[in-house]
Amino acid sequence: MSDEAVSAYISRRRIGEAEITLVSEGSCLWAPRLSVPEPEWRRALPEADAQGRIPIGFAVAHIRLGDASVIVDPGFDDPGSAWQARFDAAFPSLAGLVRTPGLRAALAHIGVAPDRITHVLITHAHADHFAGVTAERDGRQHARFPRARHLVGRADWERNPKRAEPASDLAVRLAAIERLGLLDLLDGEREVAPGITAIPAPGETPGHMIVRVRSGAASFYYLGDLFHHACEVEHPDWAPPGRDGAALRASRDALVADATASGALLVYSHGRFPGWGRIRRTAAGPRWEAAPA
């Protein structure tokens, strides 16, 4: 594979001693339907098409620090899988997804063996963030990271109505991980490995978390769906429908305070790949600023 083809779906940065690898699972058009009148969101989303759709990505992170080898948001099943074949029917709002070679190929490329992954951190229990915990072969679910502790927010598991839907990815895939005894539930902030901390950040879902990596003076956050688009940094009360606006605002304010003070490198799940950025305080308020490698 050419360097250009690799850099289209794999992007790596160092944060102190930590190595952060972002892997793009794919891209599509998606309508965020932000909670403000159309002229307002159109001003903030000049790239939106006639249907209000913007190009988005699906970024998985791999973090290597000390003895830890951590996946954040394991994304999708493989591009050729039965799960992928059902994708447009299962996720009509994401129809037309264009896949990359995917996470399995990316890990092979960077020399990370799936059975050496120590932790899988799931920012929240939406299927586009966790379906890749298993791979489907011959109609059966196989843990992709069979030695990893898998962590999800307690509320996203225990109070999730999808558990009662037998065909849902939660009931099929994450439940398979639970049956294997690999699932842990997060209640409060937890350092899962030295320098790598899961931090509750509810709003997108009740159990949503973000992940902070600290090494020396440097820090990085994987933000999941704390922001869906950079315009939500400038407009922290904007969100797609169905979110808990007050909780989301509080979680965003806490992150912005820390990220502007620390200068942390940031990524949110659905930025256009690779999507590295920082949040700067300006006279007009906080702003997202791209941070290309």
Ligand SMILES: [Zn+2]
């Ligand atoms: Zn998402």
